[in-house]
Amino acid sequence: MRLLIADDEDYAREGLIESIPWEKYGIDEIMQAKDGREALTISGWFRPDIVLTDIRMPKLNGLEFAERLIRQCPDSKLLFMSGYMEIEYLKKAISLDAVEFVEKPIELDKVEQAVKKAVTFVREKELFEKKEGQWQKLERQRLLNMLKLKTKDKALIEKLCCEVGFPEKAGYLTAVLWNKNEENAGELEPLAAEFWKDTGIDYLLTMLDRGKYLFLGAFGAFQQSRIREKCREMAGLKEGLCLGIGFETDNLMAVAASSEIALLNAEQSFFKSERRIFEIEDGIPEMKKLNPGLYAEFDRILKEDAGEVTAWLHELAEKICGEGFYRQEDIVMLMSAFARLLIQEKNALLLSVEGIDTEEDAEQKIREASSMAEVMELFDRLLEAFGIHREQETQYSRLVRDTITYIEQHCREAELSVTDIAADMHFSAAHLNVLFRKETGVTVKQYISDYRLNLSKKLLCNPHIKVSEIAERCGYSNANYFSKVFRASENMTPVEYRKENCK
Missing domain, CATH: 3.40.50.2300 (Response regulator)
Known part of the structure; x- marks a missing residue:
């Protein structure tokens, strides 16, 4: 167990x-x-x-x-x-x-x-x-999950092959099916069973990740000429299905390497979403490496010429999609780092971008995206909101802009005070308050209060976040104090607000 x-x-x-x-x-x-x-x-x-x-x-x-x-x-x-x-x-x-x-x-x-x-x-x-009769199905899935590992227990694999009737000596071909429109986990399994029925080819199928399945077909010598073509036909099992095919082998212990290539091939549909089938043509492809200076370049443009970020990012995405073989995980990590930097630079994005309540939310959406185009749609929303915030702040002096940024970045600190902010700006609290109010119409303390309240309203619409966690994230010392402040402003408790406004 x-x-x-x-x-x-x-x-x-x-x-x-x-x-x-x-x-x-x-x-x-x-x-x-x-x-x-x-x-x-x-x-x-x-x-x-x-x-x-x-x-x-x-x-x-x-x-x-x-x-x-x-x-x-x-x-x-x-x-x-x-x-x-x-x-x-x-x-x-x-x-x-x-x-x-x-x-x-x-x-x-x-x-x-x-x-x-x-x-x-x-x-x-x-x-x-x-x-x-479900036991054998689960054991066959377990067998394939073991075969795709680089280090494996050969004796246990032989035992499982014997128990489930999967051939230990045959030709093998792997494929990864990526069902990008999957609504219910496992929905490809009955389609695959019907597809391979009466073909004489034994196969294993297991789910890898959200919408991704690993297939392993075992074939005899007389089936070798048609196994790859038959695999290609699986792309027609369902609309939106993409297929990555590995290499053929007669060694069961080499299935891990073949499945890794199949997964890399399937992931190329992340970059070339117009294609359905990806396979090795002239040997194992060389993986492209990202320029390690891209993060610093993004940071520089964001700080020096934010208006050019969108064009720069789209040009980078187009280059990545057109150049060839990248690992999806490498691109996901890079784009996640960009999203974190963007939110850290303008924390108010968490207030204005729907579905993004934390840096982790942005990273999760990037990780769950099925194509580079989907990732860029998210960045377009983030950058549009970023531009609006920047445009609104151009009416303020550098001092006021820096004060607003400081408040956004330290809002979750319950002890945040005007004195702390003023000290960071090298001003007295009284002088900072006068200058801030002159430009914004509110005191620094009131701005902090309004920002926290607006952020809490957005977070309350996320049913996965407890009220006590929202209080902590927004800088309230405890949930009771948060409830008291919220009721004074909105004439209802946070729980009542959630029920009434976030259905």
Whole structure:
């Protein structure tokens, strides 16, 4: 049985692994993740039976991770850990079919009880699936997930091949299918089953990531001449489906290398969205490397000539898409860094760009984009809002602009004061207030209050963010004080505002 532990505290993960006799419960494979995004990535190939996750984690919190996990691994059993036992968390955990909710600080006997409960669920489901004929399907998926790893247990693979009837000696061809319009996880599986029925070609299929599936076909000598053409035809299984094909091999242990090439090929549809099929033509292509100076160049243009950023970025995107073989992950990391820099330069973008409440939201949208064009649409929205803010601020002096920027960047600090800002600007608090009010019509203190209130209203429309977290992000000392300030301004509590305005 497979277990994934997700917690941003190293000692908590290690302590759980060392303190609980996992073998006693039939758990023989354990993986760790330090944040929600890493946990989601690991789950994609590890396929955990049980997930023990903290709720408060960076990048993706435990609830956001769990929502994505149940789409990716619907059979995984969830155990939540948290020091925050608020009703909102409990309701959300219940809606995600959590097996148990363990309160921090952790008591090992309670964790063991929760694990035992989850193990019981898993074993009961396994018994049911064996009766219903699902066991072999899951084991075949497990076999393919093991084959795509560079380091693998050859003896276990041979055992699984024997159990599920997959040929150990044959020709093999991999392909990655990218269903960019996928609405329900696993929707390609019945289409593939119908497609390969009666062809005499045995195959394995497993989900890799959001909309991506790995296919492995096993063929005999008489089928070799048509296996690749048959694979190409899979692109017609569904509208919007893209296909990357790896290389043929007669060595089952070489499937990992072939699947890596297939994935790289499929990812080229991120750059060339007009094409449907990508495959090796003249050997394994050489991967392009990004210029390490691009980040500094973006930063320089943003600060010195912000009006040119949009044109520069579109020119860069066009060059990347036209030059050839890049890794999608490299481009995602670069564009995510650009988005973070843009938001850090003008934090008020979090107020004005719909669907972007944090830097992590922008990064997540870039990571989930299915094409470079989709990424550029996001940047067009960010840069348009950036330009509007910059245009509005041109009416102010450098001092006032710097003061506004300081407020945006330090708004979450509850102790933020006019004195702190004035000291950073090398002015007295009284003098800064006079100059600021003369140009903006409000005092620095009132501007801080208005900015925090407007930001909180936007965050309240995100149902995934708890009211207490919003209070913290907006610089209120606690949720009670936030509620008091909000009611005084809006004549309703934050919870009432959320119900009335954010349906």
